[in-house]
């Protein structure tokens with residue numbers, strides 16, 4: 416079963432190469448406005464997005480985000496931020512004090528902005544634009560916060576490059592839905608599905624025929640697949656200073 420919306424969703428692919436034409440501000444507004452139609456926790460709308468077009472600021476963002484060329488190439492960079500600073504202003508207006516010293520206070524804002532940005536992204540893609548999330552915005556969050564003038568009780572959850580796609584990238588298959596969708600209770604018997612997905616991902620060529628040792632089998636090699644890629648990624652701690660930056664932004668996570 417399908418619908419035009421589902422077909423649009425299936426066309427998603429991260430775009431990292433862009434044509435030089437600018438994205439008009441009205442288009443950015445349309446995209447963000449569409450994102451704002453998403454559900455939001457208690458209608459609190461705990462998000463903001465900073466749209467950056469200035470080449471010098473994008474160049475600095477590129478440096479801070481792992482030197483990703485797509486950030487200087489894309490005409491627009493969007494910084495998707497969890498934002499409870501607006502609610503501080505609301506509380507002041509109504510003479511309340513906002514309670515933010517707990518994990519939930521940060522988590523709800525993060526969920527809100529994640530939903531906003533994905534709806535906005537879908538809207539952008541439906542308009543023929545493309546882009547790529549930039550998790551690397553959290554590589555040097557304190558510097559990004561300063562560069563974008565982000566106030567207390569905001570945090571850049573993800574960045575995004577946005578522009579007119581210059582190439583049609585390979586679409587990456589996803590895990591079989593049976594490995595993701597559990598009925599009634601969680602079922603961890605997914606070994607077969609994972610091995611099959613590993614094979615499918617090797618076939619796409621996104622790992623370009625790299626080979627790696629077979630775990631536990633001396634001297635044997637096999638194609639580098641999704642499991643090796645994923646295991647490598649998650650066995651390294653990353654961005655371990657986030658708690659301190661969050662604390663400085665007013666999120667105690669107690």
Ligand SMILES: Cc1cc2nc3c(=O)[nH]c(=O)nc-3n(C[C@H](O)[C@H](O)[C@H](O)COP(=O)(O)O)c2cc1C
Nearest residue numbers: 427428429431483547548549550551552573586587
């Ligand atoms: C929160 C988030 C952060 C990401 N950060 C980066 C990034 O910094 N650089 C990058 O090239 N891709 C980044 N990506 C894109 C993912 O690598 C991409 O979505 C994934 O490989 C699946 O590919 P697809 O989007 O083309 O289907 C990010 C994606 C998400 C959801």
